[in-house]
Amino acid sequence: MKTATLRARLLEAQLDLARLQERAVMLLLTGHAVTRKGRLVNELNHWLENRHTEVHALAPSSEERERPYWWRFWRRVPDRGRIGIFIHGWYGDALFARAERRLSPGAFRDRLAEIRAFEAELAAEGVVLLKLWMDIDRPAQRRHLQALQADPARAWQLSATDWQRHLQHAAIAALGREMRDATAADHAPWRRLAFQDPAPQLQRVGALLHETLVAPPARPAEVTESVPCETPAPPSIRHAGPRGAAPLKKSDYAERLVEAQGRLAINAREMARRRIPVVLAFEGLDAAGKGGSIHRVTASLDARQYRVHRIAAPSDEELALPWAWRFWRRLPADGRIAIFDRSWYGRVLVERVEGLAPESAWRRAYAEIREFERQLLAHGAVLGKLFLAISQEEQLRRFEARAATPHKRHKLTDEDWRNRERWEDYERAIDEMFARTQSPGAEWTLIACDDKRRARLAVIEEVNRRLEMRLASPH
Amino acid sequence: MKTATLRARLLEAQLDLARLQERAVMLLLTGHAVTRKGRLVNELNHWLENRHTEVHALAPSSEERERPYWWRFWRRVPDRGRIGIFIHGWYGDALFARAERRLSPGAFRDRLAEIRAFEAELAAEGVVLLKLWMDIDRPAQRRHLQALQADPARAWQLSATDWQRHLQHAAIAALGREMRDATAADHAPWRRLAFQDPAPQLQRVGALLHETLVAPPARPAEVTESVPCETPAPPSIRHAGPRGAAPLKKSDYAERLVEAQGRLAINAREMARRRIPVVLAFEGLDAAGKGGSIHRVTASLDARQYRVHRIAAPSDEELALPWAWRFWRRLPADGRIAIFDRSWYGRVLVERVEGLAPESAWRRAYAEIREFERQLLAHGAVLGKLFLAISQEEQLRRFEARAATPHKRHKLTDEDWRNRERWEDYERAIDEMFARTQSPGAEWTLIACDDKRRARLAVIEEVNRRLEMRLASPH
Numbered sequence: 001m002k003t004a005t006l007r008a009r010l011l012e013a014q015l016d017l018a019r020l021q022e023r024a025v026m027l028l029l030t031g032h033a034v035t036r037k038g039r040l041v042n043e044l045n046h047w048l049e050n051r052h053t054e055v056h057a058l059a060p061s062s063e064e065r066e067r068p069y070w071w072r073f074w075r076r077v078p079d080r081g082r083i084g085i086f087i088h089g090w091y092g093d094a095l096f097a098r099a100e101r102r103l104s105p106g107a108f109r110d111r112l113a114e115i116r117a118f119e120a121e122l123a124a125e126g127v128v129l130l131k132l133w134m135d136i137d138r139p140a141q142r143r144h145l146q147a148l149q150a151d152p153a154r155a156w157q158l159s160a161t162d163w164q165r166h167l168q169h170a171a172i173a174a175l176g177r178e179m180r181d182a183t184a185a186d187h188a189p190w191r192r193l194a195f196q197d198p199a200p201q202l203q204r205v206g207a208l209l210h211e212t213l214v215a216p217p218a219r220p221a222e223v224t225e226s227v228p229c230e231t232p233a234p235p236s237i238r239h240a241g242p243r244g245a246a247p248l249k250k251s252d253y254a255e256r257l258v259e260a261q262g263r264l265a266i267n268a269r270e271m272a273r274r275r276i277p278v279v280l281a282f283e284g285l286d287a288a289g290k291g292g293s294i295h296r297v298t299a300s301l302d303a304r305q306y307r308v309h310r311i312a313a314p315s316d317e318e319l320a321l322p323w324a325w326r327f328w329r330r331l332p333a334d335g336r337i338a339i340f341d342r343s344w345y346g347r348v349l350v351e352r353v354e355g356l357a358p359e360s361a362w363r364r365a366y367a368e369i370r371e372f373e374r375q376l377l378a379h380g381a382v383l384g385k386l387f388l389a390i391s392q393e394e395q396l397r398r399f400e401a402r403a404a405t406p407h408k409r410h411k412l413t414d415e416d417w418r419n420r421e422r423w424e425d426y427e428r429a430i431d432e433m434f435a436r437t438q439s440p441g442a443e444w445t446l447i448a449c450d451d452k453r454r455a456r457l458a459v460i461e462e463v464n465r466r467l468e469m470r471l472a473s474p475h
Numbered sequence: 476m477k478t479a480t481l482r483a484r485l486l487e488a489q490l491d492l493a494r495l496q497e498r499a500v501m502l503l504l505t506g507h508a509v510t511r512k513g514r515l516v517n518e519l520n521h522w523l524e525n526r527h528t529e530v531h532a533l534a535p536s537s538e539e540r541e542r543p544y545w546w547r548f549w550r551r552v553p554d555r556g557r558i559g560i561f562i563h564g565w566y567g568d569a570l571f572a573r574a575e576r577r578l579s580p581g582a583f584r585d586r587l588a589e590i591r592a593f594e595a596e597l598a599a600e601g602v603v604l605l606k607l608w609m610d611i612d613r614p615a616q617r618r619h620l621q622a623l624q625a626d627p628a629r630a631w632q633l634s635a636t637d638w639q640r641h642l643q644h645a646a647i648a649a650l651g652r653e654m655r656d657a658t659a660a661d662h663a664p665w666r667r668l669a670f671q672d673p674a675p676q677l678q679r680v681g682a683l684l685h686e687t688l689v690a691p692p693a694r695p696a697e698v699t700e701s702v703p704c705e706t707p708a709p710p711s712i713r714h715a716g717p718r719g720a721a722p723l724k725k726s727d728y729a730e731r732l733v734e735a736q737g738r739l740a741i742n743a744r745e746m747a748r749r750r751i752p753v754v755l756a757f758e759g760l761d762a763a764g765k766g767g768s769i770h771r772v773t774a775s776l777d778a779r780q781y782r783v784h785r786i787a788a789p790s791d792e793e794l795a796l797p798w799a800w801r802f803w804r805r806l807p808a809d810g811r812i813a814i815f816d817r818s819w820y821g822r823v824l825v826e827r828v829e830g831l832a833p834e835s836a837w838r839r840a841y842a843e844i845r846e847f848e849r850q851l852l853a854h855g856a857v858l859g860k861l862f863l864a865i866s867q868e869e870q871l872r873r874f875e876a877r878a879a880t881p882h883k884r885h886k887l888t889d890e891d892w893r894n895r896e897r898w899e900d901y902e903r904a905i906d907e908m909f910a911r912t913q914s915p916g917a918e919w920t921l922i923a924c925d926d927k928r929r930a931r932l933a934v935i936e937e938v939n940r941r942l943e944m945r946l947a948s949p950h
Contacts, residue, residue, distance in 0.1 A: 012882060019885070038777065045778040050770070051785040051816055055778035062537040087779065295525070302513065303520040303530035304562065310526040317790045341526055407483070410490065 003199075006206050007047050013213035014083065018052045021081035021320070023126045023217070027209060030091040031134030032172060033165035034144050034158075035195055037087055040134075043202045044209070045085065054078060057087040066333040067277075068379035070118060074328040079320040080126060090115055091131070095175055099168050108175075112182040113226035117371045120221035123187035124364055125322035130212045131188060132205065133176060136195035138169040144195070187218040223364040225371035234434035235446035237427050240389035253453040257296070260460040264300040267467040268337065272305055275335040276470060277381040280463065281343035284388030285426070286416045287398040288449045293388060293459040294339055300460070306337035311346060323347060323361075324372060331376070344369055345385075348433045353425045366436040373442040382470045384463055385437075387430070387446050392423060394450045478674075481681050482522050488688035489558065493527045496556035496795070498601045498692070502684060505566040506609030507647060508640035509619050509633075510670055512562055515609075518677045519684070520560065529553060532562040541808040542752075543854035545593060549803040554795040555601060565590055566606070566654065573650055574643050583650075587657040588701035592846045595696035598662035599839055600797035605687045606663060607680065608651060611670035613644040619670075662693040698839040700846035709909035710921035712902050715864035728928040732771070735935040739775035742942040743812065747780055750810040751945060752856040755938065756818035759863030760901070761891045762873040763924045768863060768934040769814055775935070781812035786821060798822060798836075799847060806851070819844055820860075823908045828900045841911040848917040857945045859938055860912075862905070862921050867898060869925045 064072040078084035332338040347365040351357040402412040449455035539547040553559035807813040826832035877887040924930035
């Protein structure tokens, strides 16, 4: 194809992408040093309508270093309709860290598995990936380095790192092969780009990008978590008892509450001091008392340390991005506590039962969620997942009490009554959720809430238990 | 009012705030050291529904330090319906920097003027402000410090800073008075809170917050920029000539374009090296060639350094915040270039002419914009404001050419034709915008675009001129 024709077609395909707003594109370039990646990106970008592109070359900020590794990439996922171009992206990071032995072989393989999971999740959500490996053989790299060095107008582009990567050429080539083999997929293919004259190289990249833009959507990726793990026995909503127990006496409750809250205050302060982030996800049946329980937890916390995120319908900015983005964006910095009042589990509960997400979407969400939680834990976060259950009879009693009390009436909506009619559908979804998202460090805690006092104590005690387990661990 | 009644009413008022989503509340506490601000905030927060509150005590991140001072506060303005509680907020910063002589008296006064402008702008956009000065006399502060010091369970709360602030009690008291006098307003009142037993103090703050929540909206603040300045003579759209000049020959254009783009590449690289941020706002009549001109500018730039922000209708997240928020959120970090394809001037152009903003809103936008731009400049940014003009005849010619060319047809919308019918309304709005937002360092450049080649050259040369002026200045 002639260059002018290619440019016109590429631009047309990009404008279609922007107009339809169905898919986003992520183009990654990584590989050997001094392969003119920057120049290529600049020229390609000049071919595109750059109101709809963004280019990223990362140097993590303090805000990024204080959050799970993938946060820095999640926050840069382009909106549907846009093209994000990443120089090195998550690959350079893995590649060079391994080459410089900052990552062990095992950690490198784990990272590759995380990459597979990340890319599969993006692809399943309509993000199209194209990955370019910039190749150059060792003698050519040496000649190019020497030529740059000798040219006063360009020598500034070189750094000691470039020479070091030249010395490591064989290692980088071998790691690159391993990396490409481990992460090649229909939905995220690798293309190798030989070092050659800039013009044909640009033409090649333009053609590859065009091909990507006009291709029909790839076969949806199968989403799996990067490190599947043993499943501890999950709870079941059908056995949420003991419901028959006598209600806790008010005086006993007050005494135990003070003790538990006092411990929580101390534990939370210690998390801040040790800069450990905490993520608490509260799910539960309507009227089970999520709000009241959260309130009893936050009563012990320093208001500067925590934030409650109430998860309702996504905003239009959130709808333009993969579904998990709105949870990633709310992750706490190190030492902070994020409390989710409803959470990412809405994907496999309300979105499933109400038909808001297609079955294929909520089915793959189990693996996506396991991977999300694994990454939180890998960053050193404490995760608590609490499910607040009540019996059908107790829920009815509470609904009726709410309807009868003026200042509580706002808490009761038509939706609550509708959800109640789908009790069994919800029970089925809840039990499947328990079974499929139970993993070590991310176990579910099912709390029977027919007795409010016992429930609130159980919630605080469970949070304490999780924090204390973490504080007792050596690192 | 009894505490239980107050709590119930406060909660009710907060839930109304959350339900109506018309206003946001910012509550600030500042003042002397060891006045139990943290404790008070925690207790107050416990009275509130904390799904709708957020508490901020700032330690600026690297991302914040790389942007204009007020960015860190703009990004924390609560959404409509929410309450943001700020410990010290922008006041502590000013107060202690002055007390420790990190701010000169003049810089302190300028900061107070910026605060006035910031608060007036927030208030005009429906953010309700309440500011508490936490008072304590010197002997009581000393006694409290000693008591804390002597108590092993609480001594950790103290730092050397607290003792230092005790030694500076008189200075802080005097600065506090000056600060309150300078920033008290109907829309952002100060209340002094005497140091006393926690319970009545909490009661007092609860009552003040309740009063704030149920009060009718304050008389709208008059918005002014903090440091009004001489207005250089503005351009006028009615004299956008020279339109009669002979078109530039293609060969002359190519030669001059290469020269100008080469200079721009060097200038931009120097901005990155010196970590100077650049903000370019492109406005213009439809079909004047904004897109093409921006494209000629970005052709010289490293794609990693810049981003083009196309400003269209606000998202729903943006609509929940003061109008200027969506421009603040897009400000570049130091050394980066943000190019706005349409900008904050939409407020006084399309929003005015099409009646999307009420007259009071676009009228005050002139001062808000002057202040916004002054803050960019104060941070050391280079600002370029380019208005691309064409004659009515030339616009018609281009519209017709677009309609006739298949791959350009998408650029022409019904809105373009509608805007054309309002030519004179737009001219009036444009000239008033020029006159009211012309200020030193933020001058408008009007570029006649009937001849596309001359226009594109003029755009690049104007950007070069601005960058070179900045590079030639001593700091």
